[in-house]
Amino acid sequence: MKSYRVSAFDTAPSLENIAVPSPQKGEVLLEIHACGLNFADLLMTKGTYQDTPEPPFTLGLEVCGTIRELGSEVTGFEVGDRVAVYGGQGGMAEFGVFPAERCVTVPDAMSSAEAAGFMVAYGSSHLALTRRARLQAGETLVVMGAAGGVGLTAVEIGKQLGATVIAVARGADKLEIARQAGADHLIDVSADLAAELKALGGIDVAYDAVGGDMFKAAMKAAKREARLMPIGFASGDVPQIPSNHLLVKNIDVIGFYWGGYLKFNPKALTESMAELFDWYTKGRIKPHVSHTFPLDQAADALDILAKRKSTGKVVVTP
Known part of the structure; x- marks a missing residue:
């Protein structure tokens, strides 16, 4: 073969x-x-x-x-x-x-x-946003790299969970894909991201597959008790997190690795995937x-x- x-x-x-x-x-x-x-x-x-x-x-x-x-x-x-x-x-x-x-x-x-x-894209976003970030209806979620394989699913799932979703991506074409997936607000990566996020009222949860300056911008725009999730580092820049900023705003930075659950809690993956397939058959995600x-x-x-x-x-x- x-x-x-x-x-x-x-x-x-x-x-x-x-x-x-x-x-x-x-x-x-x-x-x-x-x-x-x-x-x-x-x-x-x-x-x-x-x-x-x-x-x-x-x-x-x-x-x-x-x-x-x-x-x-x-x-x-x-x-x-x-x-x-x-x-x-x-x-x-x-x-x-x-x-x-x-x-x-x-x-x-x-x-x-x-x-x-x-499995990886939807499974990662679903488990990250429900189990780890504890995203609630009415909260504001920002997705960095929102048109990518994982980011686009985070936009969809965030909307299914009742959040207001801000999509960050490069170029009008990619932002349009994120809009079609349900994003409420669109921000191009060329913008002053921290300022744009603050103008929208700040964020409760950041889902960041890019890292670097985007993660830093999310920290600046984070509300009190916000949850920041570094999912990946497509920029090649792994951000260093100033712990004093976490203290002042009572911010959580949450680690997440979907594949790790196979080793210590595979049931969490099974239950997550069952819900996702149910959403698919009902036309809630595409x-x-x-x-x-x-x-x-x-x-x-x-x-x-x-x-x-x-x-x-x-x-x-x-």
């Missing part, structure tokens, strides 16, 4: 032919229809992501596919079921083996491309896939992601 693999961290990933794996105890073999790309994939090519495996390995954190073989002691699934799964690696290939306990059945109405990019690429153009797909030319998700379709 074809597989897009990292052979060494100082070498560009490449498409290779490797043997189709066999499922072991508790695993399923999937024929992979689609693989959702994430910023973490870019970090993994360099070995800088917190959960990067040792080379060689196949890129691709999350997939949708059809079960072709069951390993021993797998219950609740049958050959032919279409499922989505967060595997942490192995998605950018024609086949892959994944833990059955992480698989979720995909609604019939959801396309494979939508399902492949659903995944946005801006680009799809065949497997032999995987490098182009990652390049689109790295240059921030996408809105919503980028998906590879083996």
Whole structure:
């Protein structure tokens, strides 16, 4: 089978032919229809992501596919079921083996491309805003990088939770995507962000996938008892937080890593995903896939992601 693999961290990933794996105890073999790309994939090519495996390995954190073989002691699934799964690696290939306990059945109405990019983006935003940030109806949420794969879902979910949502993104086209997802206010990254946020009355929750100056602006515009969530650092600048500012305003800075829940509280992920799929079937959320690429153009797909030319998700379709 074809597989897009990292052979060494100082070498560009490449498409290779490797043997189709066999499922072991508790695993399923999937024929992979689609693989959702994430910023973490870019970090993994360099070995800088917190959960990067040792080379060689196949890129691709999350997939949708059809079960072709069951390993021993797998219950609740049958050959032919279409499922989505967060595997942490192995998605950018024609086949892959994944833990059955992480698989979720995909609604019939959801396309494979939508399902492949659903778990990390929607799962991250939902769990972050409900469990960690405790976002309440009537509060004001600002989303940095609001047209990206994760940011766009935070806009949608923030609206579903009853918040006033401020979207921050680069350019009119990306801001329009955020508006269509439900954003109440739009701010271009070229603006004086702190001043714009203060003019809108300040913020209760910041969902920041960019870092750098954006996080600093959010701190300046934070209301008393605001909650700030550094989700990622697409700018490459990890902000240093002055603790005296937290003290003066009684601000919380909340750490969050969605994948970590797989290790210490997988039930939280399962319950979150069940609610999200229910929202999807009721038409309350609509995944946005801006680009799809065949497997032999995987490098182009990652390049689109790295240059921030996408809105919503980028998906590879083996």
